[in-house]
Amino acid sequence: xxxxxxxxIGKTPFGAFPDKSLLDLAVEAGRKCLKxxxxxxxxxxxxxxxxxxxxxxxxQNHLAPYVAAAMGLEGVPATRFEAACASSGSAFxxxxxxxxxxxxxxxxxxxxxxxxxxxxxxVTDILASAGELGGExxxxxxxxxxxxxxxxxxxxxxGTTREHLAAVAVKNHSNGAKNPEAHMRKVITMExxxxxxxxxxxxxxxxxxxxSDGAAxxxxxxxxxxxEFTSKPARVLGVAQASDRLALAxxxxxxxxxxxxQAGQKAYQMAGMTARDIDFAELxxxxxxxxxxxxxxxxxxxxxxxxxxxxxxxxxxxxxKPINTSGGLKTKGHPVGATGVAQICDLVLQxxxxxxxxxxxxxxxxxxxxxGGSGATCVVTILGR
Amino acid sequence: MTLFHCxxxxxxxxxxxxxxxxxSQEFRAGEASGKGCVYSCTTLYAAAEKFEKDLxxxxxxxxxxxxPRLTARISGRPVxxxxxxxxxxxxxxxxxxxxx
Numbered sequence: 001x002x003x004x005x006x007x008x009i010g011k012t013p014f015g016a017f018p019d020k021s022l023l024d025l026a027v028e029a030g031r032k033c034l035k036x037x038x039x040x041x042x043x044x045x046x047x048x049x050x051x052x053x054x055x056x057x058x059x060q061n062h063l064a065p066y067v068a069a070a071m072g073l074e075g076v077p078a079t080r081f082e083a084a085c086a087s088s089g090s091a092f093x094x095x096x097x098x099x100x101x102x103x104x105x106x107x108x109x110x111x112x113x114x115x116x117x118x119x120x121x122x123v124t125d126i127l128a129s130a131g132e133l134g135g136e137x138x139x140x141x142x143x144x145x146x147x148x149x150x151x152x153x154x155x156x157x158x159g160t161t162r163e164h165l166a167a168v169a170v171k172n173h174s175n176g177a178k179n180p181e182a183h184m185r186k187v188i189t190m191e192x193x194x195x196x197x198x199x200x201x202x203x204x205x206x207x208x209x210x211x212s213d214g215a216a217x218x219x220x221x222x223x224x225x226x227x228e229f230t231s232k233p234a235r236v237l238g239v240a241q242a243s244d245r246l247a248l249a250x251x252x253x254x255x256x257x258x259x260x261x262q263a264g265q266k267a268y269q270m271a272g273m274t275a276r277d278i279d280f281a282e283l284x285x286x287x288x289x290x291x292x293x294x295x296x297x298x299x300x301x302x303x304x305x306x307x308x309x310x311x312x313x314x315x316x317x318x319x320x321k322p323i324n325t326s327g328g329l330k331t332k333g334h335p336v337g338a339t340g341v342a343q344i345c346d347l348v349l350q351x352x353x354x355x356x357x358x359x360x361x362x363x364x365x366x367x368x369x370x371x372g373g374s375g376a377t378c379v380v381t382i383l384g385r
Numbered sequence: 386m387t388l389f390h391c392x393x394x395x396x397x398x399x400x401x402x403x404x405x406x407x408x409s410q411e412f413r414a415g416e417a418s419g420k421g422c423v424y425s426c427t428t429l430y431a432a433a434e435k436f437e438k439d440l441x442x443x444x445x446x447x448x449x450x451x452x453p454r455l456t457a458r459i460s461g462r463p464v465x466x467x468x469x470x471x472x473x474x475x476x477x478x479x480x481x482x483x484x485x
Binding site: 120121122124125128134135136137138139140141142144145148149150152153156197198199200201202203247248249250254 | 400431445457
């Protein structure tokens, strides 16, 4: 296995862009990324695309060659990966595997989702299809309601409170306000977060991530060639993907995600590291409770202590282990198919000291955790300089 | 309500699986008590298109006395984690429960 480096990143801003199509977004991110890595389209040997529901959101199928051709990538293998909200995390994992295994040298990985062209109930419908159709979806479950049941159980077992959940939202809003490319740049107070409109109790609108349009891309090559393209490569120290059952009702304990623990352990093992070595992280805060559980499953804090730790400032920009310096899915935005690769872009910005107002003083090792559905897929990536 | 029991190990399932976790493919259908308790629950104030007319409504993960869990709708008064519930009826593949 050859070590792999990231030599270029490119992102569109996240938000609601009525004038931009899925193709416009994907091409914008891809071209920015190629430019950032000083690579011409002709040098790219393979294209990996993460996308959750392009066929349902915009009606276009066979998306990978559609996007590849529009970017000017001619004839290369172009493949779409679908793993719910972990679609582009999965594309990234498989692209890393191919470069590490020697199949290709220069690979482009992108993620894209165009969500805001559909009305909210239809978006809810499409997102719910990543749940288990036979039981959950039939009964009327939505993703907010699945994570609401997770939150309720976490509260019941560990004493987590609504204030703990709100503390995640307040922190991520504060970080997102410093991110010029975030969907929602607005600081909120604890009082506002607690008084939000109820979506699925105990989760209010402030506990839920955003419905966004956007795309992100990264360029990979073997670490030994990285210096040919950039003076600031980021090294993939560990990357792993794991899976689990789809239905919450089929899981033994819904307050922990086995796929997150497994992917985390494998990524730590590959990097020769433990949670203690991680300086900062981008965690999959599709809902506030998801960030709390990810902190626990990745070993940042003991089980049940994610809420109190967040309220005590552990994960704040100036805390012990800053989490979601980008603003997270909560405020940066969550175009689901783009999120996994966007998290990687945000880690690279910190590693390169290009994160502007939210730049950390200690940003040597970063971890990204990308979750699909209610935990049926997880990809964990550890990057260093 | 009907449950499916593995002929080899006896494990109970709400929907007939392809394989039992023990590897067997033989199942017997049998009537169950429909009694259980609430493992977790939530009341929805926003839903997918098809369910908007029902808002607000409560769903729950029910742990049946016979073993398996399922996601179900709650009828009548709202329930809390740990509450005893009983099966009311099944409608188009959706199980409805109420507080016992």
